[in-house]
Amino acid sequence: MVASHPGTPQSQPTARVGLSAGAPDEVKLSSLNELRPALQACRRCGLWRHATQGVAGEGPFTAPLMFVGEQPGDMEDLAGRPFIGPAGQLLSRALDAAGISRSEAYVTNAVKHFKHELRGKRRLHKTPDAGEVRACRWWLDQERTMVKPKLIVALGGTAALAVFGKAMPIMRSRGRPLPLDGGLQGLITVHPSYLLRIPDEAAKAAAWRGFVEDLTVAGKLITSG
Numbered sequence: 001m002v003a004s005h006p007g008t009p010q011s012q013p014t015a016r017v018g019l020s021a022g023a024p025d026e027v028k029l030s031s032l033n034e035l036r037p038a039l040q041a042c043r044r045c046g047l048w049r050h051a052t053q054g055v056a057g058e059g060p061f062t063a064p065l066m067f068v069g070e071q072p073g074d075m076e077d078l079a080g081r082p083f084i085g086p087a088g089q090l091l092s093r094a095l096d097a098a099g100i101s102r103s104e105a106y107v108t109n110a111v112k113h114f115k116h117e118l119r120g121k122r123r124l125h126k127t128p129d130a131g132e133v134r135a136c137r138w139w140l141d142q143e144r145t146m147v148k149p150k151l152i153v154a155l156g157g158t159a160a161l162a163v164f165g166k167a168m169p170i171m172r173s174r175g176r177p178l179p180l181d182g183g184l185q186g187l188i189t190v191h192p193s194y195l196l197r198i199p200d201e202a203a204k205a206a207a208w209r210g211f212v213e214d215l216t217v218a219g220k221l222i223t224s225g
């Protein structure tokens, strides 16, 4: 599919006017304020076609802590803001429990457009594939370069793939600092949607504790040294 050719601009050279070029490599962002409008012109993979809008990260542009999720969900796609739906609310509660103020963190996603399939009137989440994650990594790298966080927390497998550039075993690598390029640290934990899907109450409570523990480690990492 289109996404397997992330480096290929899909527009013709004649269409290369400003941000409509389609190849974000040609777009130079001088501030994160430009990210949101620039995303709307991205044609680097096919996901823009069925989404309402590209969703940029949110939070202080100099945050020491960056959270990376998977992709906008249904509500995020409509509102144009990351992590505002059920998963986002759970994330906010877990951050509270871990003593981290969400307003001090920069929160974004590995993939900026909502991938879904229609089931009747409902838009069901579909996991982005590796090609789409690779294509969209250009934008994440922009955020990473401009925010310059001390620690990036990857929420779940798609985020870990985007942040570390390779598939990571979530349960075996979670909850501890892992080196990233540029002297930066990464930390992997589960995605909040995973907690929402656990039917058994005891298992859900245990998963919640594990999630809060991982976030507590993240909080300590940014306050130490």
Ligand code: URA
Pocket (backbone or CB within 6 Å): 069, 070, 071, 072, 073, 076, 081, 082, 083, 084, 085, 087, 088, 109, 193
């Ligand atoms: N899930 C994500 O990964 N990101 C969002 O923004 C919302 C839900």
Ligand code: SF4
Pocket (backbone or CB within 6 Å): 039, 042, 043, 044, 045, 046, 047, 048, 054, 111, 112, 113, 132, 135, 136, 137, 139
């Ligand atoms: Fe571009 Fe990312 Fe949207 Fe694909 S998902 S069109 S790479 S912004």
